[in-house]
Amino acid sequence: xxISGFLRRFTYLxxxxxxxxxxxxxxxxxxxxxxxxxxxxxxxxxxWLGNERQGHVSTNxxxxxxxxxxxxxxxxxxxxxxxKKKKISLHVESxxxxxxxxxxxxxxxxxxxxxxxxxxxxKNSLESNIINIEQIKxxxxxxxxxxxxxSIQFQPGVKTIGEGTSSMYIRGGSSDQNLIMINDxxxxxxxxxxxxxxxxxxxxxxxxxxxxxxxxxxxxxRISGILDVRQHExxxxxxxxxxxxxxxxxxxxxxxxxxxxxxxAYFLSTRASWINWFVEPEQEFIPGYVDINIGLTHIIDEKxxxxxxxxxxxxxxxxxxxxxxxWGNTAVNLxxxxxxxxxxxxxxxxxxxxYSNTYQTEDSIRHVFWKTGVSDLSFxxxxxxxxxxxxxxxxxxxxxxxxxxPGESQSKNTSIPSSNxxxxxxxxxxxxxxxxxxxxxxxxxxxxxxxxxxxxWYDSSNGRVRENERGIYHYNNYLQPRLSVSMKMGKKNLVSxxxxxxxxxxxxxxxSQLGYTSxxxxxxxxxxxxxxxxxxxxxxxxxxxxERFTLELASYYKRxxxxxxxxxKAQLIGNPNAELEIRQGSSISYGIETSISKEVGILFGxxxxxxxxxxxxxxxxxxxxxxxxxxxxxxxxxxxGLKASSSWQFSLYWIYSTxxxxxxxxxxxxxEGRGIPVYAEKNTGRFPNYHRLDVSAKWLPKSKDERFRxxxxxxxxxxxxxxxxxxxxxxxTGFYGQEPQPxxxxxxxxxxxxxxxxxxxx
Numbered sequence: 072x073x074i075s076g077f078l079r080r081f082t083y084l085x086x087x088x089x090x091x092x093x094x095x096x097x098x099x100x101x102x103x104x105x106x107x108x109x110x111x112x113x114x115x116x117x118x119w120l121g122n123e124r125q126g127h128v129s130t131n132x133x134x135x136x137x138x139x140x141x142x143x144x145x146x147x148x149x150x151x152x153x154x155k156k157k158k159i160s161l162h163v164e165s166x167x168x169x170x171x172x173x174x175x176x177x178x179x180x181x182x183x184x185x186x187x188x189x190x191x192x193x194k195n196s197l198e199s200n201i202i203n204i205e206q207i208k209x210x211x212x213x214x215x216x217x218x219x220x221x222s223i224q225f226q227p228g229v230k231t232i233g234e235g236t237s238s239m240y241i242r243g244g245s246s247d248q249n250l251i252m253i254n255d256x257x258x259x260x261x262x263x264x265x266x267x268x269x270x271x272x273x274x275x276x277x278x279x280x281x282x283x284x285x286x287x288x289x290x291x292x293r294i295s296g297i298l299d300v301r302q303h304e305x306x307x308x309x310x311x312x313x314x315x316x317x318x319x320x321x322x323x324x325x326x327x328x329x330x331x332x333x334x335x336a337y338f339l340s341t342r343a344s345w346i347n348w349f350v351e352p353e354q355e356f357i358p359g360y361v362d363i364n365i366g367l368t369h370i371i372d373e374k375x376x377x378x379x380x381x382x383x384x385x386x387x388x389x390x391x392x393x394x395x396x397x398w399g400n401t402a403v404n405l406x407x408x409x410x411x412x413x414x415x416x417x418x419x420x421x422x423x424x425x426y427s428n429t430y431q432t433e434d435s436i437r438h439v440f441w442k443t444g445v446s447d448l449s450f451x452x453x454x455x456x457x458x459x460x461x462x463x464x465x466x467x468x469x470x471x472x473x474x475x476x477p478g479e480s481q482s483k484n485t486s487i488p489s490s491n492x493x494x495x496x497x498x499x500x501x502x503x504x505x506x507x508x509x510x511x512x513x514x515x516x517x518x519x520x521x522x523x524x525x526x527x528w529y530d531s532s533n534g535r536v537r538e539n540e541r542g543i544y545h546y547n548n549y550l551q552p553r554l555s556v557s558m559k560m561g562k563k564n565l566v567s568x569x570x571x572x573x574x575x576x577x578x579x580x581x582x583s584q585l586g587y588t589s590x591x592x593x594x595x596x597x598x599x600x601x602x603x604x605x606x607x608x609x610x611x612x613x614x615x616x617x618e619r620f621t622l623e624l625a626s627y628y629k630r631x632x633x634x635x636x637x638x639x640k641a642q643l644i645g646n647p648n649a650e651l652e653i654r655q656g657s658s659i660s661y662g663i664e665t666s667i668s669k670e671v672g673i674l675f676g677x678x679x680x681x682x683x684x685x686x687x688x689x690x691x692x693x694x695x696x697x698x699x700x701x702x703x704x705x706x707x708x709x710x711x712g713l714k715a716s717s718s719w720q721f722s723l724y725w726i727y728s729t730x731x732x733x734x735x736x737x738x739x740x741x742x743e744g745r746g747i748p749v750y751a752e753k754n755t756g757r758f759p760n761y762h763r764l765d766v767s768a769k770w771l772p773k774s775k776d777e778r779f780r781x782x783x784x785x786x787x788x789x790x791x792x793x794x795x796x797x798x799x800x801x802x803x804t805g806f807y808g809q810e811p812q813p814x815x816x817x818x819x820x821x822x823x824x825x826x827x828x829x830x831x832x833x
Contacts, residue, residue, distance in 0.1 A: 099459075101413040102167045103137040106130050106149065109172035111326075112307035112336075116278050117201045118151040118173070126460035126507065132278075132301060137414050137457035149173065152203040166413055168373065200226075202279040209675070209712050211722040211767040212786040215317025215826045219276060220261060220269035223298065225710050225724060227664040227679035228283055228627075232701055232731045233797045234763075234789075234820035236266035240701040241283055242627055243660020243685035244295025247579035247591070248603070253300045253364075254380040256402035259426035259445060259593060263360040263386055264319065264344060270384050270400065274313045274324040275302045275340045275364040284607040284627060285571030288498040288514025288553045289453065289467055294573040294605035294631065302380065304368040305336030313340075313832040320344040320360075338366035356394065360386040375409040396590075398428035414457045422449040427476075430590060430644075440481045441644055443592040445577075446474040461504040468497040477580060477594040478649065485645040491524040492595045494576065500553075512555040520576040521546035522597050529651060531599055545598045549574040563615040569607070576602040578635060580643050580650075592643065599650055601633040619671060625664045634658040636689050639734065639750050656689030658699060676711035676722075697753045703729040703761075720769040730758035736801055748801050758799075764790045779833040788824040795819060 106118040114134025121127030121138060122145075130136045138147070140163045149157040154173040161167065207222045220237045223229055230240040238246040251258045253271070261270045282290070282297040290297045303326060310327030324340030343361040362384035370376045385399035402424035409417050427444035453467035471494040478487035500514035522545040530537045553571040560566060578600075580592040596602040611625035633655045637643075641652035662683025669675050683706075685699040706728040713721040735756040736748035767786035774780065800816040 099139045099141060100163050100166050101137055101139055102145065102161065102163065102169055103135070103410070103413040104169040104171065105134045106136060106151065106171045106173060107134060108154075109174045110306075110308065111311070112172075113277065113304045115151050115154075115173060116301065118149060120147050120149040120171070121460065122146055122148060126504070128457070128460055131416060131455060133408055133416075133418065135410065135416050137416070139457075139460050153205045168413075200279075200281045202281060204273065204276045204278070207273065207276075209720070209722065210710065211724045211765045212769070212784045212826070212828055213765060213788055214264070214267045214824070215319045215786075215828050216268070216315060216322070217273050218269050219271040219273065219279065219300070223281060225708060226281075227666050227681045227706070227708065228625075228662065228683070229296075230701055230703055230706065230728070232703075233266070234795055237262040237269045238266070239296065241296035242662065243629055243658070243683065243699065243701070244605075244631075245579075245699075245701070247577075247581075247593075248293050248295035248575060248605075249298065250290060250293035250296070251298045251300075253382055253402075254302055254366075254404050255406075255420050255451060256380065256382060256404050256422055256424050257447065258382075258400050258402070260398060260400060260428070260591070263362070263384070264358050265388065268319070268360070270362060270382075271300060272322060272324070272340050272342050272362065272364055274315070274322060275338070277301050277303045284609055284629065285553055285555065285569040285573075287512060287555075288500045288516040288551070289465060291469075291496050291498070291516050291518055291551065291573065292494070292575060292577070294575045294603050302364055302366055303338045304378065305338040305366055307334070307336045307370075311832065313830070315828060315830040317828040318826050319346060324364075326366075334370040336368050338364070340364045356388050356390050358386065358388045360384065362399075373410075375407070378404075378406040378408070380404045380406070393433040395432070396428075396430045399426070401425045411454075416455045416457075418453050420449070420451040422451065423447070424449075426593070428590065438481070439645075441590075442476060442479040443590075444476045445593045448472045463502050465500040465502075466498065468495075470495050473577070473595060475594055477592045478644065478646075480645055485647060487592065487594075487647055487649050488527055490522060490526055490595060490597065492520060492522050492576070494521075495519045508559045510555075510557040512553075514553040516551040516553070517548065518551065518574060518576075519546060519548040520596060520602065522595060526597075528598055529648060531651075537598075547576070547596065547602055549602075549604065565613040566611070567613075568610045570609075571607050572604065573607065574602050574604045578603065580653075590644065592649070594650065597650075600635070600653060601655060603634060604632045606630050619669055621666075621668045621670070623664075623666045623668075627660075627662060627664075629660045631658045631660075634687055634689065636687060636692060636753075638692065639753070654689050654691040656687065656691070658685065658687045660685045660699075673714050674711070675714075676709075678710075679708045681706045681708075693752055695752065697755075698732045700733075700754065701731060702754075703731050705729045718771050718773065720771070722767050722769075724765045725762070727762040728760065730760050732757055733799065735799075758796055761795050763788075763793050763795065766790050776833075779831070781829070781831040784828040784830070786826050786828070788826070789822055792822040794822045 106115045107113060108115060116130055116132045116134055118130045119127060120136060128136055128138050142164055145161045145163045147159045149171055151173055153175060155176040157173060207219060208217050210217055210222050213221050223239060224231050228242050231238060239249055240246060241249060251261055258270060263270060278301045280299040286297040306326040307328055312325050314323040320343055322342035326338040329335045329337055341363045344359045365381040367379040368376060381403040383401045387397045389395045404420055404422045406418060406420045411417055425446040430441045432439050449471040451469045455465045457463045473492045475490045480486045496516060496518040498514060498516040503511045521543045523543045524541060526539045528537055551572045551574055555569045557567040576596040577593055580594055607629045609625060609627035614622045616622055634657055635653050635655050637652050643649045662681060664681045666677055666679040668677035682704060684704055685702040686696050687699050688696045709725040711723055715721060732754035733756050734750055734753050737751045738749045740747045740749060765788050767784055769782055769784040771782045796817045796819050798818045802814055
């Protein structure tokens with residue numbers, strides 16, 4: 072079937088679902104409101120409520136729900152991960168507003184996550200997850216704290232190519248193909264401490280949505296994974312303080328009402344490394360970081376609220392030899408939410424974000440300066456309409472102005488020209504459930520990306536340099552359909568299928584072998600570089616065993632058009648024509664993921680195996696197909712936890728995977744006494760197979776004051792000290808007058824890293 076044929080059939084399906092959605096619901100009243108935490112009044116997204124007769128609904132990202140009921144008695148069951156189930160009986164004789172308060176109950180953690188539960192029907196699987204931060208806290212501590220990105224890396228289909236890195240390679244996609252946001256604010260670099268720690272403070276996170284492929288139509292701009300993180304709104308009832316201290320850093324957070332009894336709450340958290348406080352740079356490269364999360368929520372009335380969120384982070388690596396590298400994200404989001412009608416919810420956002428990276432080195436001979444970055448200004452509007460308990464429609468639009476600085480040096484002759492672009496998008500998403508057994512989610516996203524403003528570029532079609540002074544000089548637009556179908560087979564089986572088309576107009580200039588680098592340059596599609604377009608297809612099956620185990624199997628296929636890669640040893644820094652080092656072709660990724668998990672009981676965790684391939688075909692680089700940089704066919708992950716008592720918890724994580732590809736030299740030439748390596752086909756070599764074991768133990772001493780909690784965790788990264796190489800460097804050595812001889816240097820992170828962490832809250 073051609074793409075045009077698929078789009079035509081998809082449009083027919085969407086029209087059919089929309090026709091179903093506009094049927095009138097006679098003699099129905101609406102019960103609507105928010106589901107919140109009873110202790111702090113914070114909204115609970117993705118809570119489940121309903122019954123078998125009226126059907127089931129879940130709260131949106133802001134805790135709002137709308138459920139239809141005929142006149143008479145309405146019995147609701149409400150549940151949310153980590154909270155006590157709640158049963159409510161109402162007599163409905165008109166539209167009602169109902170705010171539901173849920174009580175935390177740690178003993179019920181994960182017990183509401185079962186195949187067939189309507190709250191997660193078609194949502195929690197190997198394809199996508201709604202993750203609660205309490206789940207992450209059960210996982211092994213790494214480098215002093217539980218880490219969101221490290222926990223995502225535990226999942227099958229998510230690969231990493233280096234020790235300690237925060238990069239994620241999801242189902243054959245590169246790290247820049249992932250859309251990562253916190254409260255709708257984009258993050259362009261998610262690494263602290265050169266990848267040892269991510270930018271997500273665990274004390275600031277409330278909820279996480281994660282999609283591996285074919286995400287709903289409200290997400291756009293990337294062609295691989297989606298990570299949508301929401302931070303705390305703030306405690307409306309009382310003040311709360313949390314903190315932690317480890318060998319690498321310290322963190323603290325506070326939240327509470329600005330004025331007791333008022334309708335305004337704040338949230339504030341900060342982290343900082345402190346190894347740099349005690350170690351002078353001298354000849355070593357010493358990293359450091361600091362970040363801050365801010366949240367402010369004001370409830371205007373029962374139907375509307377306004378929120379302000381902000382994130383700022385900064386990293387640096389320096390030495391006394393004149394080396395200095397600093398980078399970081401800064402973002403702010405002003406959000407307004409309003410219940411227009413009981414069935415109609417809206418939210419509007421004005422978002423500003425900036426990512427910058429500066430690198431400089433200076434000695435008595437030379438001074439090198441390099442700056443990259445991207446700044447965005449966005450407006451987003453979304454409206455959700457809950458027509459019936461089994462059908463809802465979402466529509467929205469977004470506009471973003473991009474300002475790119477791909478590379479700026481002290482000289483215009485060695486700088487990559489800056490550029491501007493505007494990105495527009497609109498979407499419609501329809502969700503439909505039938506008989507509490509079938510679930511269909513269909514959506515369509517339209518995007519337009521336009522380059523504008525002053526620009527100079529090399530026209531490869533005629534070999535001339537072209538210039539533009541103002542106005543739009545290049546644009547593209549794409550229709551991106553998304554479809555997800557799930558079917559519950561009995562009480563123990565769930566089958567799902569997904570497909571979707573996604574386009575990406577921003578990408579990274581980076582040819583490093585390392586799993587981590589801060590020297591990437593973001594740049595837009597333009598007359599020379601086409602946008603990447605991916606077609607995703609996947610199927611999955613889940614089965615519940617003995618009421619406690621879940622067996623899952625998933626298979627996927629993805630084809631990417633206009634896949635970029637670089638010529639061998641491409642020079643990107645200080646090269647004003649760096650984009651001419653890029654070649655484009657296609658890539659395919661496919662694989663099978665299996666997992667068995669146990670989510671309740673004394674012993675819990677999961678074991679997974681993934682077989683996958685990621686193959687590039689770029690004829691202008693070489694005629695034959697070759698493995699991508701993150702093609703690692705076999706991967707086994709074991710993630711286990713043991714709750715030995717109410718005071719002691721143990722966990723371990725073990726990974727084994729095929730070594731990633733790289734391009735080794737096949738020979739070398741001697742030119743003017745210097746050894747020059749000669750390379751043949753790309754990625755013909757592989758690193759050694761990767762494996763390591765991490766363990767941690769956590770002690771939670773009892774306290775007489777129930778509000779005061781503390782814990783001490785001892786963790787060891789890479790327990791058996793496996794030396795996994797991060798990269799190879801091929802050089803030539805020899806005495807004066809002798810022929811240089813090739814030599815290989817291996818770079819590896821410290822092979823054994825113990826840590827101790829103290830955490831508290833009151």
